[in-house]
Amino acid sequence: MSKERALCHSSAIAEGQSKGFEFEEQRLFVVHKGGRFYAYRNQCPHLGIELEWLPDQFLDAEGALIQCATHGALFLIDSGDCIAGPCQGQALTSLPCRCDEEGQLWVTL
Ligand code: FES
Numbered sequence: 001m002s003k004e005r006a007l008c009h010s011s012a013i014a015e016g017q018s019k020g021f022e023f024e025e026q027r028l029f030v031v032h033k034g035g036r037f038y039a040y041r042n043q044c045p046h047l048g049i050e051l052e053w054l055p056d057q058f059l060d061a062e063g064a065l066i067q068c069a070t071h072g073a074l075f076l077i078d079s080g081d082c083i084a085g086p087c088q089g090q091a092l093t094s095l096p097c098r099c100d101e102e103g104q105l106w107v108t109l
Contacts, residue, residue, distance in 0.1 A: 007097075007105040010037065018058035018066075026109055028095060029058050031066065033077045039097035039107045040080050044068045045090035066092070 005023055013019045013032040020029045020042060027042035027050060042050050042058075046068065052058050053069040060067040065083075066075040073085030080092030096108040 002108050004106050004108045007039075007107050010099050010103045010105050013037070013105075016059075016063045017056070019056045020052065020058070021107075023109060028107065028109070029056075030097060030105065030107070031058065031077050033063075036078075037097050037099055037105060038077055038080075039095040040066070040092040041095065043093065044070065044073060044087065045082060045092065046071060046073055046085070046087040 007021055007030065013030055015032050018029055018031045020027065028039055029042050031038045044051050047070065049070060051068045058066050060074065066077055068085065071086050073082050073087050075082050075092055080094050082088050082090050098106050100106065
């Protein structure tokens with residue numbers, strides 16, 4: 001059953017940054033880009049493992065794409081589609097994410 005969870009205040013994720021979260025063994029991350037927030041399960045479609053080596057580091061050096069640290073797969077921030085790497089043509093699993101009027105971020109798991 002899906003459930004909406006409070007993540008954090010939106011100010012905790014600066015524009016162009018990303019942040020990881022864990023709820024009851026479910027791992028996810030959020031990217032703040034262009035004034036919007038995008039949430040994905042933290043699971044690379046290549047091997048099904050987590051994407052990051054360092055905490056909260058889910059983006060490439062330019063902050064333009066999501067990058068898997070293991071084999072370098074690159075994903076579009078706004079869709080999760082893999083555009084390069086061993087899982088090209090596959091996609092991250094996106095999660096519904098919203099920011100309420102007080103700036104609180106919510107995600108549906
Ligand atoms: S595990 Fe992510 S690209 Fe291989």
